[in-house]
Amino acid sequence: MSIRVGIIGAGPSGMAQLRAFEAARKQGAAMPEITCFEKQSDWGGQWNYSWHTGIDGAGESAHSSMYRHLWSNGPKECLEFADYTFDEHFGRPISSFPPRAVLFDYISGRVEKSDVRKYVRFNTAVRWVNYDEATEVFTVESQNVKTGASETHVFDKLVVSTGHFSVPNIPEFEGINTFPGEIMHAHDFRGAERFAGKDLLMIGSSYSAEDIGMQAHKMGAASVTLSYRSSPMGYDWPSSTVERPLVTLFEGRTAQFSDGTSGEFDAVILCTGYLHKYPFLPSTMTISSSNVLYPGNLYKGVVWQQNTNLFYLGAQDQYYTFNMFDAQAWFARDVMVGKIEIPTAEDRSADISRWLERQNALKGHDEESDFQTDYVRELINATDYPEFDLDSVNALFKDWMRHKSEDILGYRDQTHRSAITGTMSEPHHTRWINAMDDSLERYLNGPSENVNTNAMATLDVEGRLAGHK
Amino acid sequence: MSIRVGIIGAGPSGMAQLRAFEAARKQGAAMPEITCFEKQSDWGGQWNYSWHTGIDGAGESAHSSMYRHLWSNGPKECLEFADYTFDEHFGRPISSFPPRAVLFDYISGRVEKSDVRKYVRFNTAVRWVNYDEATEVFTVESQNVKTGASETHVFDKLVVSTGHFSVPNIPEFEGINTFPGEIMHAHDFRGAERFAGKDLLMIGSSYSAEDIGMQAHKMGAASVTLSYRSSPMGYDWPSSTVERPLVTLFEGRTAQFSDGTSGEFDAVILCTGYLHKYPFLPSTMTISSSNVLYPGNLYKGVVWQQNTNLFYLGAQDQYYTFNMFDAQAWFARDVMVGKIEIPTAEDRSADISRWLERQNALKGHDEESDFQTDYVRELINATDYPEFDLDSVNALFKDWMRHKSEDILGYRDQTHRSAITGTMSEPHHTRWINAMDDSLERYLNGPSENVNTNAMATLDVEGRLAGHK
Numbered sequence: 007m008s009i010r011v012g013i014i015g016a017g018p019s020g021m022a023q024l025r026a027f028e029a030a031r032k033q034g035a036a037m038p039e040i041t042c043f044e045k046q047s048d049w050g051g052q053w054n055y056s057w058h059t060g061i062d063g064a065g066e067s068a069h070s071s072m073y074r075h076l077w078s079n080g081p082k083e084c085l086e087f088a089d090y091t092f093d094e095h096f097g098r099p100i101s102s103f104p105p106r107a108v109l110f111d112y113i114s115g116r117v118e119k120s121d122v123r124k125y126v127r128f129n130t131a132v133r134w135v136n137y138d139e140a141t142e143v144f145t146v147e148s149q150n151v152k153t154g155a156s157e158t159h160v161f162d163k164l165v166v167s168t169g170h171f172s173v174p175n176i177p178e179f180e181g182i183n184t185f186p187g188e189i190m191h192a193h194d195f196r197g198a199e200r201f202a203g204k205d206l207l208m209i210g211s212s213y214s215a216e217d218i219g220m221q222a223h224k225m226g227a228a229s230v231t232l233s234y235r236s237s238p239m240g241y242d243w244p245s246s247t248v249e250r251p252l253v254t255l256f257e258g259r260t261a262q263f264s265d266g267t268s269g270e271f272d273a274v275i276l277c278t279g280y281l282h283k284y285p286f287l288p289s290t291m292t293i294s295s296s297n298v299l300y301p302g303n304l305y306k307g308v309v310w311q312q313n314t315n316l317f318y319l320g321a322q323d324q325y326y327t328f329n330m331f332d333a334q335a336w337f338a339r340d341v342m343v344g345k346i347e348i349p350t351a352e353d354r355s356a357d358i359s360r361w362l363e364r365q366n367a368l369k370g371h372d373e374e375s376d377f378q379t380d381y382v383r384e385l386i387n388a389t390d391y392p393e394f395d396l397d398s399v400n401a402l403f404k405d406w407m408r409h410k411s412e413d414i415l416g417y418r419d420q421t422h423r424s425a426i427t428g429t430m431s432e433p434h435h436t437r438w439i440n441a442m443d444d445s446l447e448r449y450l451n452g453p454s455e456n457v458n459t460n461a462m463a464t465l466d467v468e469g470r471l472a473g474h475k
Numbered sequence: 476m477s478i479r480v481g482i483i484g485a486g487p488s489g490m491a492q493l494r495a496f497e498a499a500r501k502q503g504a505a506m507p508e509i510t511c512f513e514k515q516s517d518w519g520g521q522w523n524y525s526w527h528t529g530i531d532g533a534g535e536s537a538h539s540s541m542y543r544h545l546w547s548n549g550p551k552e553c554l555e556f557a558d559y560t561f562d563e564h565f566g567r568p569i570s571s572f573p574p575r576a577v578l579f580d581y582i583s584g585r586v587e588k589s590d591v592r593k594y595v596r597f598n599t600a601v602r603w604v605n606y607d608e609a610t611e612v613f614t615v616e617s618q619n620v621k622t623g624a625s626e627t628h629v630f631d632k633l634v635v636s637t638g639h640f641s642v643p644n645i646p647e648f649e650g651i652n653t654f655p656g657e658i659m660h661a662h663d664f665r666g667a668e669r670f671a672g673k674d675l676l677m678i679g680s681s682y683s684a685e686d687i688g689m690q691a692h693k694m695g696a697a698s699v700t701l702s703y704r705s706s707p708m709g710y711d712w713p714s715s716t717v718e719r720p721l722v723t724l725f726e727g728r729t730a731q732f733s734d735g736t737s738g739e740f741d742a743v744i745l746c747t748g749y750l751h752k753y754p755f756l757p758s759t760m761t762i763s764s765s766n767v768l769y770p771g772n773l774y775k776g777v778v779w780q781q782n783t784n785l786f787y788l789g790a791q792d793q794y795y796t797f798n799m800f801d802a803q804a805w806f807a808r809d810v811m812v813g814k815i816e817i818p819t820a821e822d823r824s825a826d827i828s829r830w831l832e833r834q835n836a837l838k839g840h841d842e843e844s845d846f847q848t849d850y851v852r853e854l855i856n857a858t859d860y861p862e863f864d865l866d867s868v869n870a871l872f873k874d875w876m877r878h879k880s881e882d883i884l885g886y887r888d889q890t891h892r893s894a895i896t897g898t899m900s901e902p903h904h905t906r907w908i909n910a911m912d913d914s915l916e917r918y919l920n921g922p923s924e925n926v927n928t929n930a931m932a933t934l935d936v937e938g939r940l941a942g943h944k
Binding site: 183186 | 530532534537600622623625644647651652655657658663668669753759763
């Protein structure tokens with residue numbers, strides 16, 4: 007009997023798992039019985055943009071934290087699939103920092119060509135999982151989010167690929183309940199158009215704060231204040247952007263900071279990160295971790311230490327993304343089918359400890375990039391996933407971080423070379439600061455005569471460019 | 476062995492169930508083994524106000540749809556507990572339409588005095604329920620929302636009291652994804668302060684649209700447009716409020732209506748109702764209903780037809796609230812302990828059909844009030860819940876509806892007589908349109924010298940009063 011594999015989530019990680027099995031099938035391997043559960047009505051996870059916030063149209067928590075005008079904040083050459091290149095998908099060089107719709111097209115293009123959509127039950131949420139130690143079988147309770155119809159499935163192997171940038175982490179701030187303006191977590195941010203002329207407070211000092219803050223600047227915010235807990239990001243911000251330490255108190259519209267300064271704000275965006283949250287799993291199977299490069303308890307960052315029939319994909323903090331999910335999915339596949347032999351619990355534990363020790367010693371972004379590069383390399387070396395020049399990708403991450411520190415509004419205008427095809431990216435037809443249409447059509451077809459439409463009409467593009475140091 | 480009772484949710488309905496058992500205990504009855512699961516960190520359900528929207532501080536869907544400056548929109552005399560009067564709680568007459576904090580104080584005061592908090596597991600969500608037909612036992616998988624710790628409980632009887640005004644119903648509208656302003660469901664509305672000077676579009680024609688719209692007016696909105704699907708509410712609105720038929724298209728800030736008119740808006744609030752949603756229940760145990768006075772499949776509106784060990788409280792659309800939940804909880808209790816004998820499935824079905832037929836023939840609000848009055852009466856007559864003059868409460872509902880149609884901004888300034896104590900309510904010290912502090916302290920202690928503070932400072936109270944027809 008073929009093994010029964012359950013996959014929870016059809017975002018980039020779940021799609022990678024489907025692709026991994028399909029790749030083996032093409033080489034003659036037997037296909038397991040696969041059922042992939044996806045709460046949304048389409049695959050793509052975060053990349054499946056929806057205007058919904060909070061609770062979605064089916065009464066479920068909105069999964070995606072995606073927003074309009076999101077352009078990749080890392081070079082696409084760093085996330086390229088080794089088995090499906092940008093050249094193969096688009097047929098010509100494109101720029102290094104494409105917008106959301108372009109990346110969605112790329113990742114969905116690969117799986118559409120893989121004949122795996124049939125394995126996905128869309129609009130279906132997993133509500134609860136049990137594992138029977140005696141029979142070594144998972145029981146999965148699922149529910150159609152639109153009809154309410156519930157089903158029970160059993161699996162020999164279970165893959166958790168629901169991601170960990172979907173459930174917002176929302177700390178308390180004294181007096182925040184007196185703030186009369188809009189308060190949202192970055193998870194619910196969908197676009198900064200309405201913040202033109204407004205004074206914005208972003209709480210947080212990581213990618214969300216940086217990117218949403220700079221989109222707000224691009225869309226004409228009067229000011230952007232970035233509040234950090236431990237240390238400022240320190241980029242060469244435009245003149246209307248400032249960094250302040252942590253908020254100590256809200257009193258109506260006014261926020262007080264720990265350095266004694268204060269400011270009045272129209273809106274607050276909590277860029278305070280996300281939770282590892284798995285409301286469908288008993289605590290015995292659940293990661294409890296902050297957002298780190300190597301959460302404990304996962305052999306090779308993938309196999310649950312207490313139960314080697316349980317797998318997590320993409321549970322790490324991420325420099326690498328799509329191609330790391332591939333490396334993990336190929337590895338998980340080979341463990342499931344017995345091609346990779348799992349060592350003893352003791353040996354697995356020693357391997358995990360080795361990685362955790364190295365993680366604990368990491369200093370700075372360059373070493374973090376080295377760390378994850380070595381991690382991805384180890385996984386790829388263990389499977390038949392196409393090898394590629396990871397050192398060159400690692401070098402690219404470091405170039406990218408340097409470019410950001412040199413020009414936070416201009417780094418997306420850089421071009422980079424693919425480590426897989428050698429193709430040099432094209433400069434985009436419009437500089438990022440000036441690109442107001444993030445559609446696939448506009449991206450591929452060149453600048454329009456009428457870039458500023460609808461909500462964009464009030465934007466003083468030249469004014470913003472003038473403010474761009 | 477005493478029966479094991481699980482209660483899901485410690486809002487007004489779950490609190491009523493706890494009180495019902497405690498009332499029997501005080502008269503000498505044996506107390507069952509009770510476990511009540513509450514996702515929030517305190518009881519009170521909707522009445523437990525939180526600034527959180529969408530996803531709360533524990534990564535769970537925010538339960539409460541409560542907002543600042545919510546004053547009861549029906550007379551408190553219609554919801555008064557027959558076994559714990561407003562006089563008993565406050566020690567003196569209060570007004571008929573108190574704000575949220577006052578009602579929260581009232582309902583929590585009753586259970587605080589009942590020694591039942593010990594039965595509630597706070598911060599604990601129910602993830603999944605199974606029922607074993609052979610052993611007639613429910614298995615409930617619960618999880619601490621803060622620690623992730625999961626537990627399995629077994630029960631002989633299960634009460635679902637999670638409410639059905641918590642999961643927003645969010646329809647699609649063409650082009651809504653191009654609207655650049657704030658879009659929220661009424662569930663996520665927390666206060667209209669920030670809509671001063673703004674043009675607001677409310678979609679919906681029930682209590683949420685009416686009450687949030689009039690709060691926005693009170694807080695200085697430039698205009699309030701109410702969009703209805705079937706028929707307008709037709710109140711004598713202030714001059715800045717208009718009713719329009721359904722939105723057919725959004726194009727940027729502009730909404731087009733089915734009558735050919737259009738308008739530009741700063742924000743959209745979807746007052747489009749709520750879903751019966753029970754993500755922790757298999758479909759065999761789940762209500763599938765719109766918001767009606769008598770959902771099918773529930774004997775006496777309480778007992779699940781296919782499994783008489785399963786109970787729903789408050790699953791109805793509601794004229795009556797707190798005291799109806801009491802009537803249901805007392806009834807459910809007596810069924811659980813065998814004091815009320817459950818008739819055959821056939822007889823139950825006939826009883827349900829009789830109510831459904833009457834429901835189908837209802838015409839207008841007065842008949843609906845009659846219907847629910849008779850329903851509550853039937854439940855109360857079956858138990859030892861203190862009887863009270865339901866005809867007088869029914870008459871009060873009709874007076875209230877007349878007052879609303881006469882003066883939508885002034886009906887809350889009316890006074891009413893308690894059907895239980897005969898006490899006449901006091902006029903509130905400040906007219907509703909002018910009452911800008913909704914705290915318990917201000918409510919009980921009289922008008923302040925400085926009513927307008929913080930966010931209210933910009934409000935032209937006289938101006939709003941002048942606009943009050």
